[in-house]
Amino acid sequence: MPIYEYKCIDCEEDFEELVSGMDPDVSCPKCSSRNIKKKLSLFGMSGGEKPAASSGSGCSSCSSSSCSSCH
Template sequence: MPIYEFRCKACDRTFETLVRNSREQVVCKHCGSSELQKMISAHAIGNGTPDTACGSPPCSPAPACGGGGCPAGFS
């Protein structure tokens, strides 16, 4: 169950919410509007450093958003 970040087109505020399934209706926590824009969010990665995604070579340079990330055993 992923947590998504949304921006409300009605009140222009952003918020995060847990979305249990794709059919679930999400509404703004602040004004109740359903006119939302799903935002692109960066993933939190374990014990990384600013230079690499996981902090250990041979990881790709940060940020590794959707680019394959770290090899097995480095996350």
């Protein structure tokens, strides 16, 4: 059974719900609101999708952010 992540629009509570069936009856565990939206299911993922090799504040010839060796 898939686990979906939901976000309550009323109180902005993030919660997960184990969904079974075609028409899940999900409400916010914090304020019992039905005003929620389903987010994408995330299996085994944590954190954002920030790329590891972003340019950031370093230079383009090295991937370091402090860049003390190439200048």
